[in-house]
Amino acid sequence: MKLCLILTCALLLSTQAKVQHKDIALFLCSETEREQIYGLDGEEMWHADFTQQKGEVTLPQFADPFSYEEGAYEGAVANIEVCKSNLRNSIKANKNPAEPQDAPQTSIYSKDDVQLGSKNTLICHITGFYPARVGVSWSRNNVNVTGEASLSRYYVTDDGTFNLVSHLSFTPEEGDIYTCTVEHSALERPLTKTWDVQVELPGAGVGGSVFCGVGLAAGLLGVAVGTFFLVKGNNCN
Secondary structure (H helix, E strand, O other): OOOEEEEEEEEEEOOOOOOEEEEEEEEEEOOOOEEEEEEEOOEEEEEEEOOOOEEEEOOOOOOOOOOOOOOHHHHHHHHHHHHHHHHHHHHHHHOOOOOOOEOOEEEEEEOOOOOOOOOEEEEEEEEEEEOOOOEEEEEEOOEEOHHHEEEOOOEEOOOOOEEEEEEEEEOOOOOOEEEEEEEOOOOOOOEEEEEEOOOOOOOHHHHHHHHHHHHHHHHHHHHHHHHHHHHHHHHHO
């Protein structure tokens, strides 16, 4: 068992509005990884940044102001040590059972509409994986450009799996091919998604409209001619 996951959920029921909210506290630990996150209704509210040695409130700016009491980060450090102790005891008691596995799913898309020569961002969205450790690499025309990409934090979902987002800034050029490759212990082989530069050629829309207009005119002309001969035939009778 590489990771120890302690997931605490509480349902809070408002007696006035009759609305249920799900509160979540997540602790992750291994010999090399540490995570502590608090969230509400699937959104992260706070996490411990063990690199910067401080707690970070991660609510968006438009949310109601919220803060955690002093000592929250120190408490997270203590919780991780407890987590590691529990992990060692669990491994010993259960004779190192197999860790549950959920394979990731991925999608790749551009942030903005593609225009040749204009800066843009490619997004590789990785969802539904467990355990949290995952490898992400990028290539452009078969050349590794992983060093130019960025990774988000892990986002936990209601079912205990994780989501992750990787961004790659790029300037699209005709014929370029990009790939995002994900490696995870639940995958038999790396999962690769491909994205190529596709831009609608100038005038393509105009040509289609012209073709449609010509077809419509020809159809109307045919109706007019048919009506003429029909009326003429009736007059002859």
